[in-house]
Amino acid sequence: MSLPGELSSGVAWNDFEAELAPLWNRAQGGDETAYREALEAIAARLRGYFARRLPSVPHEVEDLVQETLLALHLRRGTHDGGLPVSNWVYAIARHKLIDLWRRRGRREALHEPLDETASLRAPLYEELPTRRDLEALLGALPEAQRLAIRLIKLEGLSVAEASQRSGVSVSALKVRVHRGLKRLAALVRKEE
Amino acid sequence: MKTERLIGLLTSGAGPAPRAPVARRLAPVLAAALTASIIASVAVLGLIPPAMWFGAAPWIKLGYAAALGASCAWLLARLACPAAPIGAAPYTLAAAVAAMLLVGAGELALMPPAERYSYMVGHSAARCPWAILALSTPALAGLVWALRGLAPTRLRLAGVCAGLLAGTIGAAGYALSCSEESAAFVAVWYSLGIALCGLLGGALGSRLLRW
Numbered sequence: 001m002s003l004p005g006e007l008s009s010g011v012a013w014n015d016f017e018a019e020l021a022p023l024w025n026r027a028q029g030g031d032e033t034a035y036r037e038a039l040e041a042i043a044a045r046l047r048g049y050f051a052r053r054l055p056s057v058p059h060e061v062e063d064l065v066q067e068t069l070l071a072l073h074l075r076r077g078t079h080d081g082g083l084p085v086s087n088w089v090y091a092i093a094r095h096k097l098i099d100l101w102r103r104r105g106r107r108e109a110l111h112e113p114l115d116e117t118a119s120l121r122a123p124l125y126e127e128l129p130t131r132r133d134l135e136a137l138l139g140a141l142p143e144a145q146r147l148a149i150r151l152i153k154l155e156g157l158s159v160a161e162a163s164q165r166s167g168v169s170v171s172a173l174k175v176r177v178h179r180g181l182k183r184l185a186a187l188v189r190k191e192e
Numbered sequence: 193m194k195t196e197r198l199i200g201l202l203t204s205g206a207g208p209a210p211r212a213p214v215a216r217r218l219a220p221v222l223a224a225a226l227t228a229s230i231i232a233s234v235a236v237l238g239l240i241p242p243a244m245w246f247g248a249a250p251w252i253k254l255g256y257a258a259a260l261g262a263s264c265a266w267l268l269a270r271l272a273c274p275a276a277p278i279g280a281a282p283y284t285l286a287a288a289v290a291a292m293l294l295v296g297a298g299e300l301a302l303m304p305p306a307e308r309y310s311y312m313v314g315h316s317a318a319r320c321p322w323a324i325l326a327l328s329t330p331a332l333a334g335l336v337w338a339l340r341g342l343a344p345t346r347l348r349l350a351g352v353c354a355g356l357l358a359g360t361i362g363a364a365g366y367a368l369s370c371s372e373e374s375a376a377f378v379a380v381w382y383s384l385g386i387a388l389c390g391l392l393g394g395a396l397g398s399r400l401l402r403w
Contacts, residue, residue, distance in 0.1 A: 030208035091274035
Protein backbone atom coordinates (compact mmCIF):
# COMPACT_ATOMS: atom_id res chain seq x y z
CA MET A 1 0.00 0.00 0.00
CA SER A 2 1.32 3.44 -0.87
CA LEU A 3 2.19 5.97 1.74
CA PRO A 4 -0.40 8.57 0.69
CA GLY A 5 -3.03 5.85 0.89
CA GLU A 6 -2.10 5.08 4.46
CA LEU A 7 -2.16 8.73 5.36
CA SER A 8 -5.62 9.28 3.96
CA SER A 9 -6.79 6.13 5.70
CA GLY A 10 -5.45 7.50 8.95
CA VAL A 11 -7.31 10.73 8.40
CA ALA A 12 -10.59 8.95 7.78
CA TRP A 13 -10.05 6.88 10.90
CA ASN A 14 -9.46 9.94 13.01
CA ASP A 15 -12.53 11.61 11.50
CA PHE A 16 -14.66 8.77 12.75
CA GLU A 17 -13.09 8.90 16.20
CA ALA A 18 -13.44 12.69 16.32
CA GLU A 19 -17.12 12.46 15.37
CA LEU A 20 -17.89 9.56 17.65
CA ALA A 21 -15.87 10.18 20.83
CA PRO A 22 -17.80 13.21 22.20
CA LEU A 23 -21.16 11.60 21.41
CA TRP A 24 -20.05 8.36 22.97
CA ASN A 25 -18.83 9.98 26.17
CA ARG A 26 -22.17 11.68 26.68
CA ALA A 27 -23.99 8.48 25.76
CA GLN A 28 -22.04 6.48 28.34
CA GLY A 29 -23.10 9.05 30.93
CA GLY A 30 -26.77 8.44 30.11
CA ASP A 31 -27.56 10.98 27.34
CA GLU A 32 -29.99 9.07 25.13
CA THR A 33 -29.99 11.52 22.22
CA ALA A 34 -26.22 11.33 22.03
CA TYR A 35 -26.43 7.55 22.29
CA ARG A 36 -28.84 7.40 19.36
CA GLU A 37 -26.60 9.63 17.24
CA ALA A 38 -23.55 7.59 18.21
CA LEU A 39 -25.19 4.31 17.23
CA GLU A 40 -26.39 5.85 13.95
CA ALA A 41 -22.85 6.95 13.12
CA ILE A 42 -21.55 3.51 14.10
CA ALA A 43 -24.22 1.75 12.01
CA ALA A 44 -23.23 3.75 8.92
CA ARG A 45 -19.57 2.81 9.48
CA LEU A 46 -20.35 -0.83 10.11
CA ARG A 47 -22.42 -1.05 6.93
CA GLY A 48 -19.37 -0.04 4.89
CA TYR A 49 -17.01 -2.18 6.96
CA PHE A 50 -19.10 -5.34 6.51
CA ALA A 51 -20.09 -4.61 2.89
CA ARG A 52 -16.42 -4.47 1.91
CA ARG A 53 -15.67 -7.72 3.71
CA LEU A 54 -18.74 -9.66 2.59
CA PRO A 55 -18.77 -8.92 -1.14
CA SER A 56 -20.24 -12.33 -1.98
CA VAL A 57 -23.12 -12.11 0.51
CA PRO A 58 -24.45 -8.53 0.46
CA HIS A 59 -27.76 -9.70 1.91
CA GLU A 60 -25.93 -10.59 5.16
CA VAL A 61 -24.63 -7.09 5.74
CA GLU A 62 -27.58 -5.43 7.44
CA ASP A 63 -28.25 -8.47 9.63
CA LEU A 64 -24.67 -8.34 10.83
CA VAL A 65 -24.89 -4.59 11.42
CA GLN A 66 -27.92 -5.16 13.63
CA GLU A 67 -26.34 -8.07 15.44
CA THR A 68 -23.24 -5.98 16.13
CA LEU A 69 -25.31 -3.05 17.39
CA LEU A 70 -27.05 -5.37 19.85
CA ALA A 71 -23.68 -6.69 21.02
CA LEU A 72 -22.25 -3.17 21.38
CA HIS A 73 -25.23 -2.15 23.45
CA LEU A 74 -25.17 -5.17 25.74
CA ARG A 75 -21.41 -4.82 26.34
CA ARG A 76 -21.02 -1.06 26.33
CA GLY A 77 -19.68 -1.16 29.88
CA THR A 78 -16.52 -2.87 28.58
CA HIS A 79 -15.34 0.27 26.80
CA ASP A 80 -12.60 1.83 28.90
CA GLY A 81 -13.10 5.59 28.70
CA GLY A 82 -9.38 6.21 28.24
CA LEU A 83 -9.17 4.29 24.94
CA PRO A 84 -10.40 5.28 21.45
CA VAL A 85 -14.00 4.18 21.07
CA SER A 86 -13.53 3.49 17.33
CA ASN A 87 -10.93 0.82 18.18
CA TRP A 88 -13.41 -0.76 20.56
CA VAL A 89 -16.18 -0.70 17.93
CA TYR A 90 -13.96 -2.21 15.23
CA ALA A 91 -12.66 -4.91 17.56
CA ILE A 92 -16.24 -6.01 18.22
CA ALA A 93 -17.20 -5.70 14.53
CA ARG A 94 -14.25 -7.90 13.58
CA HIS A 95 -15.20 -10.41 16.26
CA LYS A 96 -18.76 -10.55 14.91
CA LEU A 97 -17.50 -11.02 11.36
CA ILE A 98 -15.25 -13.91 12.40
CA ASP A 99 -18.12 -15.37 14.41
CA LEU A 100 -20.32 -15.26 11.31
CA TRP A 101 -17.76 -17.17 9.21
CA ARG A 102 -17.28 -19.65 12.00
CA ARG A 103 -20.99 -20.28 12.33
CA ARG A 104 -21.20 -20.88 8.62
CA GLY A 105 -18.38 -23.37 8.95
CA ARG A 106 -16.34 -21.61 6.31
CA ARG A 107 -12.63 -22.10 6.42
CA GLU A 108 -11.67 -19.35 4.01
CA ALA A 109 -9.55 -16.60 5.43
CA LEU A 110 -11.11 -13.35 6.46
CA HIS A 111 -11.30 -11.12 3.43
CA GLU A 112 -9.38 -7.97 4.26
CA PRO A 113 -9.72 -5.65 1.27
CA LEU A 114 -6.59 -3.79 0.33
CA ASP A 115 -8.42 -0.93 -1.34
CA GLU A 116 -9.66 0.33 2.00
CA THR A 117 -8.76 3.93 1.23
CA ALA A 118 -10.60 3.97 -2.08
CA SER A 119 -13.71 2.58 -0.46
CA LEU A 120 -13.60 5.10 2.34
CA ARG A 121 -13.99 7.87 -0.17
CA ALA A 122 -16.88 6.10 -1.85
CA PRO A 123 -20.40 7.26 -0.98
CA LEU A 124 -22.08 5.75 2.04
CA TYR A 125 -23.38 2.24 1.70
CA GLU A 126 -27.12 1.99 1.52
CA GLU A 127 -29.12 0.03 3.99
CA LEU A 128 -30.40 -3.16 2.36
CA PRO A 129 -33.37 -5.06 3.73
CA THR A 130 -32.58 -7.58 6.45
CA ARG A 131 -33.29 -11.25 6.00
CA ARG A 132 -33.93 -11.76 9.65
CA ASP A 133 -37.04 -10.36 11.29
CA LEU A 134 -36.13 -8.97 14.71
CA GLU A 135 -39.79 -8.18 15.27
CA ALA A 136 -40.63 -11.89 15.05
CA LEU A 137 -37.70 -12.76 17.31
CA LEU A 138 -38.95 -10.26 19.90
CA GLY A 139 -42.20 -12.17 19.81
CA ALA A 140 -40.34 -15.32 20.79
CA LEU A 141 -39.16 -13.82 24.10
CA PRO A 142 -40.80 -14.87 27.37
CA GLU A 143 -43.93 -12.83 28.11
CA ALA A 144 -42.44 -10.85 31.04
CA GLN A 145 -39.36 -9.75 29.08
CA ARG A 146 -41.43 -8.93 26.01
CA LEU A 147 -43.77 -6.76 28.06
CA ALA A 148 -40.89 -4.88 29.69
CA ILE A 149 -39.26 -4.22 26.32
CA ARG A 150 -42.55 -3.14 24.77
CA LEU A 151 -43.36 -0.65 27.52
CA ILE A 152 -39.92 0.92 27.90
CA LYS A 153 -38.30 0.43 24.54
CA LEU A 154 -41.16 0.56 22.04
CA GLU A 155 -43.81 2.70 23.75
CA GLY A 156 -41.11 4.92 25.20
CA LEU A 157 -42.39 5.02 28.78
CA SER A 158 -39.94 5.93 31.52
CA VAL A 159 -39.02 3.03 33.77
CA ALA A 160 -41.09 4.59 36.58
CA GLU A 161 -44.17 4.92 34.35
CA ALA A 162 -43.73 1.40 33.06
CA SER A 163 -43.47 0.19 36.63
CA GLN A 164 -46.74 1.89 37.55
CA ARG A 165 -48.51 0.56 34.47
CA SER A 166 -47.35 -3.02 34.91
CA GLY A 167 -47.12 -3.30 38.68
CA VAL A 168 -43.57 -4.62 38.40
CA SER A 169 -40.79 -2.95 40.41
CA VAL A 170 -38.35 -0.60 38.70
CA SER A 171 -35.32 -2.80 39.28
CA ALA A 172 -37.14 -5.93 38.10
CA LEU A 173 -38.19 -4.12 34.92
CA LYS A 174 -34.61 -3.07 34.20
CA VAL A 175 -33.40 -6.62 34.70
CA ARG A 176 -36.14 -7.93 32.39
CA VAL A 177 -35.25 -5.48 29.64
CA HIS A 178 -31.58 -6.41 29.87
CA ARG A 179 -32.29 -10.15 29.97
CA GLY A 180 -34.70 -9.76 27.07
CA LEU A 181 -32.09 -8.03 24.92
CA LYS A 182 -29.51 -10.66 25.87
CA ARG A 183 -31.96 -13.36 24.89
CA LEU A 184 -32.63 -11.54 21.63
CA ALA A 185 -28.90 -11.44 20.87
CA ALA A 186 -28.67 -15.17 21.58
CA LEU A 187 -31.68 -15.89 19.34
CA VAL A 188 -30.09 -13.86 16.55
CA ARG A 189 -27.01 -16.07 16.65
CA LYS A 190 -28.87 -19.35 17.00
CA GLU A 191 -31.22 -18.59 14.15
CA GLU A 192 -28.51 -18.94 11.51
CA MET B 193 -36.97 -4.39 11.45
CA LYS B 194 -35.14 -1.36 10.08
CA THR B 195 -31.84 -0.61 11.74
CA GLU B 196 -33.09 2.82 12.74
CA ARG B 197 -35.89 1.19 14.68
CA LEU B 198 -33.46 -1.18 16.38
CA ILE B 199 -31.32 1.81 17.40
CA GLY B 200 -34.43 3.46 18.83
CA LEU B 201 -35.18 0.29 20.75
CA LEU B 202 -31.66 0.04 22.13
CA THR B 203 -31.31 3.68 23.12
CA SER B 204 -34.71 4.55 24.60
CA GLY B 205 -34.54 4.28 28.35
CA ALA B 206 -30.97 3.00 28.07
CA GLY B 207 -29.59 5.10 30.92
CA PRO B 208 -25.88 5.32 31.66
CA ALA B 209 -23.52 2.47 30.79
CA PRO B 210 -22.93 0.00 33.60
CA ARG B 211 -19.87 0.95 35.63
CA ALA B 212 -16.90 -1.37 36.00
CA PRO B 213 -18.75 -4.46 34.73
CA VAL B 214 -15.50 -6.43 34.57
CA ALA B 215 -14.69 -6.07 38.27
CA ARG B 216 -18.33 -6.49 39.23
CA ARG B 217 -18.57 -9.73 37.33
CA LEU B 218 -15.15 -11.24 38.10
CA ALA B 219 -14.85 -10.36 41.81
CA PRO B 220 -17.82 -12.37 43.14
CA VAL B 221 -16.88 -15.35 40.96
CA LEU B 222 -13.31 -15.31 42.28
CA ALA B 223 -14.46 -15.01 45.90
CA ALA B 224 -16.96 -17.88 45.52
CA ALA B 225 -14.47 -20.07 43.65
CA LEU B 226 -11.76 -19.54 46.26
CA THR B 227 -14.20 -20.45 49.01
CA ALA B 228 -15.24 -23.58 47.13
CA SER B 229 -11.62 -24.57 46.54
CA ILE B 230 -10.75 -24.12 50.24
CA ILE B 231 -13.80 -26.01 51.48
CA ALA B 232 -13.26 -28.90 49.05
CA SER B 233 -9.57 -29.10 49.93
CA VAL B 234 -10.14 -29.10 53.69
CA ALA B 235 -13.16 -31.41 53.58
CA VAL B 236 -11.78 -34.00 51.17
CA LEU B 237 -8.03 -33.87 51.72
CA GLY B 238 -7.78 -32.46 55.28
CA LEU B 239 -5.77 -29.58 56.72
CA ILE B 240 -2.00 -29.75 57.16
CA PRO B 241 -0.68 -30.19 60.74
CA PRO B 242 -0.83 -26.79 62.53
CA ALA B 243 2.92 -26.84 63.23
CA MET B 244 3.59 -26.52 59.49
CA TRP B 245 2.29 -22.94 59.52
CA PHE B 246 5.42 -21.93 61.47
CA GLY B 247 7.55 -23.04 58.53
CA ALA B 248 7.92 -21.32 55.16
CA ALA B 249 6.35 -24.02 52.96
CA PRO B 250 2.63 -23.15 53.12
CA TRP B 251 3.40 -19.46 52.77
CA ILE B 252 5.55 -20.07 49.70
CA LYS B 253 2.68 -22.02 48.12
CA LEU B 254 0.06 -19.39 48.99
CA GLY B 255 2.36 -16.55 47.93
CA TYR B 256 3.08 -18.22 44.60
CA ALA B 257 -0.62 -18.81 43.97
CA ALA B 258 -1.43 -15.21 44.94
CA ALA B 259 1.28 -13.69 42.71
CA LEU B 260 0.24 -15.78 39.70
CA GLY B 261 -3.43 -15.24 40.44
CA ALA B 262 -3.10 -11.46 40.63
CA SER B 263 -1.24 -11.36 37.30
CA CYS B 264 -3.80 -13.62 35.63
CA ALA B 265 -6.74 -11.65 37.01
CA TRP B 266 -5.23 -8.43 35.72
CA LEU B 267 -4.59 -9.98 32.31
CA LEU B 268 -8.07 -11.48 32.15
CA ALA B 269 -9.67 -8.14 32.99
CA ARG B 270 -7.85 -6.64 29.98
CA LEU B 271 -8.73 -9.55 27.69
CA ALA B 272 -12.40 -9.14 28.63
CA CYS B 273 -12.46 -5.67 27.01
CA PRO B 274 -12.19 -5.34 23.22
CA ALA B 275 -9.12 -3.46 21.95
CA ALA B 276 -7.77 -2.91 25.47
CA PRO B 277 -3.97 -3.08 25.59
CA ILE B 278 -2.76 -6.03 27.63
CA GLY B 279 -0.23 -4.05 29.61
CA ALA B 280 2.51 -5.55 31.75
CA ALA B 281 0.54 -8.51 33.13
CA PRO B 282 2.36 -11.16 31.01
CA TYR B 283 5.66 -9.88 32.40
CA THR B 284 4.58 -10.06 36.03
CA LEU B 285 3.24 -13.55 35.31
CA ALA B 286 6.57 -14.62 33.80
CA ALA B 287 8.47 -12.95 36.65
CA ALA B 288 6.48 -14.89 39.28
CA VAL B 289 7.16 -18.21 37.53
CA ALA B 290 10.85 -17.34 37.04
CA ALA B 291 11.24 -16.35 40.69
CA MET B 292 9.64 -19.59 41.87
CA LEU B 293 11.81 -21.71 39.56
CA LEU B 294 14.88 -19.82 40.76
CA VAL B 295 14.06 -20.40 44.43
CA GLY B 296 13.40 -24.07 43.71
CA ALA B 297 16.64 -24.45 41.76
CA GLY B 298 18.59 -22.62 44.47
CA GLU B 299 17.20 -24.96 47.09
CA LEU B 300 18.19 -28.02 45.06
CA ALA B 301 21.66 -26.61 44.42
CA LEU B 302 22.31 -26.48 48.17
CA MET B 303 21.32 -30.15 48.60
CA PRO B 304 23.59 -33.14 48.34
CA PRO B 305 23.12 -34.37 44.75
CA ALA B 306 21.88 -37.78 45.85
CA GLU B 307 18.89 -36.28 47.69
CA ARG B 308 17.80 -33.82 45.03
CA TYR B 309 15.47 -36.11 43.14
CA SER B 310 13.55 -37.37 46.14
CA TYR B 311 13.31 -33.83 47.49
CA MET B 312 11.79 -32.55 44.28
CA VAL B 313 9.33 -35.43 43.88
CA GLY B 314 8.35 -35.56 47.56
CA HIS B 315 5.67 -38.04 48.51
CA SER B 316 2.73 -36.60 46.57
CA ALA B 317 4.00 -35.50 43.15
CA ALA B 318 1.67 -37.89 41.36
CA ARG B 319 -1.34 -36.42 43.13
CA CYS B 320 -0.55 -32.71 43.27
CA PRO B 321 -1.25 -31.50 39.69
CA TRP B 322 -4.46 -33.51 39.45
CA ALA B 323 -5.70 -32.26 42.81
CA ILE B 324 -5.06 -28.67 41.67
CA LEU B 325 -6.89 -29.35 38.41
CA ALA B 326 -9.85 -30.85 40.27
CA LEU B 327 -10.01 -28.00 42.80
CA SER B 328 -9.89 -25.45 39.98
CA THR B 329 -12.96 -26.70 38.10
CA PRO B 330 -15.56 -24.58 39.94
CA ALA B 331 -13.39 -21.53 39.30
CA LEU B 332 -13.07 -22.32 35.60
CA ALA B 333 -16.82 -22.82 35.25
CA GLY B 334 -17.48 -19.53 37.05
CA LEU B 335 -14.94 -17.62 34.98
CA VAL B 336 -16.37 -18.96 31.72
CA TRP B 337 -19.78 -17.76 32.85
CA ALA B 338 -18.36 -14.34 33.82
CA LEU B 339 -16.52 -13.94 30.51
CA ARG B 340 -19.59 -14.83 28.48
CA GLY B 341 -21.22 -11.68 29.83
CA LEU B 342 -18.16 -9.57 29.03
CA ALA B 343 -16.54 -9.11 25.63
CA PRO B 344 -13.40 -11.20 25.05
CA THR B 345 -12.36 -11.07 21.40
CA ARG B 346 -9.28 -13.31 21.68
CA LEU B 347 -11.11 -16.39 22.79
CA ARG B 348 -8.34 -18.96 23.06
CA LEU B 349 -6.04 -16.58 24.92
CA ALA B 350 -8.87 -15.57 27.25
CA GLY B 351 -9.57 -19.27 27.81
CA VAL B 352 -5.93 -20.01 28.68
CA CYS B 353 -5.85 -17.04 31.03
CA ALA B 354 -9.12 -18.05 32.71
CA GLY B 355 -7.73 -21.58 33.09
CA LEU B 356 -4.50 -20.34 34.66
CA LEU B 357 -6.43 -18.09 37.04
CA ALA B 358 -8.68 -20.99 37.99
CA GLY B 359 -5.52 -23.06 38.49
CA THR B 360 -4.11 -20.56 40.98
CA ILE B 361 -7.37 -20.75 42.91
CA GLY B 362 -7.12 -24.54 42.92
CA ALA B 363 -3.49 -24.26 44.04
CA ALA B 364 -4.38 -21.87 46.88
CA GLY B 365 -6.94 -24.38 48.16
CA TYR B 366 -4.58 -27.30 47.75
CA ALA B 367 -1.83 -25.47 49.67
CA LEU B 368 -3.95 -25.86 52.82
CA SER B 369 -3.76 -29.64 52.66
CA CYS B 370 -0.37 -30.20 51.03
CA SER B 371 2.29 -31.35 53.47
CA GLU B 372 5.25 -31.04 51.11
CA GLU B 373 8.08 -28.93 52.55
CA SER B 374 10.23 -28.13 49.53
CA ALA B 375 10.16 -25.06 47.30
CA ALA B 376 11.42 -27.16 44.40
CA PHE B 377 8.29 -29.29 44.72
CA VAL B 378 6.12 -26.18 44.45
CA ALA B 379 8.11 -24.84 41.51
CA VAL B 380 7.63 -28.04 39.54
CA TRP B 381 4.32 -29.62 40.54
CA TYR B 382 2.24 -26.58 41.41
CA SER B 383 3.36 -24.93 38.18
CA LEU B 384 2.47 -28.09 36.29
CA GLY B 385 -0.98 -28.29 37.87
CA ILE B 386 -1.71 -24.64 37.07
CA ALA B 387 -0.42 -25.12 33.52
CA LEU B 388 -2.77 -28.09 33.09
CA CYS B 389 -5.66 -25.83 34.05
CA GLY B 390 -4.45 -23.30 31.46
CA LEU B 391 -4.43 -26.00 28.79
CA LEU B 392 -7.95 -27.04 29.71
CA GLY B 393 -9.11 -23.41 29.64
CA GLY B 394 -7.54 -22.87 26.22
CA ALA B 395 -9.14 -26.02 24.82
CA LEU B 396 -12.58 -24.97 26.11
CA GLY B 397 -12.20 -21.25 25.55
CA SER B 398 -12.47 -20.96 21.79
CA ARG B 399 -15.70 -22.96 21.90
CA LEU B 400 -17.39 -21.87 25.14
CA LEU B 401 -16.54 -18.18 25.09
CA ARG B 402 -18.17 -17.33 21.75
CA TRP B 403 -20.70 -14.53 21.76
